[in-house]
Amino acid sequence: MPTSGLLYVYSKIICPTLSPARFAQRYEEVHIPDIFKTSGIKTAYHYLTASLSPEAIDRPYLALYPLEDLHSLRTDDLKGIPVHHDILPGTKAIFDVAEFDTRYYAHVQTFETDGAKPGAANLVISADFTPAEGGENDFDPWYRQEHLHKLAKCPGYRQTRRSEKKRLLEPPMFLALHEFEGKGLKQLGKSVAETVTGTTGDTADDSRRVLKKRKEDEP
Helix, strand or coil: CCCCEEEEEEEEECCCCCCHHHHHHHHHHHHHHHHCCCCCECCEEEEEECCCCHHHCCCCEEEEEEECCHHHHHCHHHHCCCCECCCCCCCCEHHHCEEEEEEEEEEEEEEECCCCCCCCCCEEEEEEEEECCCCHHHHHHHHHHHHHHHHCCCCCEEEEEEEEEECCCCCCCEEEEEEECCCCHHHHHHHHHHHHCCCCCCEEEEEEEEEEEEEEECC
16 A cells, blocks of 8 residues: 655755755756656655745755655656756766755644645745654644644644654654745744744654745646
């Protein structure tokens, strides 16, 4: 039976001669069309940190690829996606000019408001979680029965997609993508920040960041 999931890729530029504009152009005009030639990925979302100082964020770019089946990541056509292009400086290889943090997640839960619009919202809060020692049994019930219902009352809230990390080499174990309608950090407001950062005594929230949607693609 297929296991739906998510390919989650943070990235940053490491080459001083590669501009953010050229990096985004390569992703949107070259890489995404190559991705859609494969059999496993039908939708892609590209985000940029909403921080007022993107240079202060270790990996300010995020690409999300929803997967109908995690096993599609093993196909030869996906492994054969080109990594060289003339748009890039130096060796023309993307891995020589940018660094990537690639993770694979299995879908756990989608929680959304009534009448939520399809597709991804303009803003997403990406939260990585690892339950504190001894708190594993309380983590999921707290999220389902308490935390998500508090989030749903926040201005602009649309939905949350929860996933569990596969190929677990190191924490964090869980991912939550909280999606909101809005144009920037100020619109999220204090109530959203306080709710998202709330935890139980038996859970640990490892990292959070707010990102704004740069582009949404479908073949």
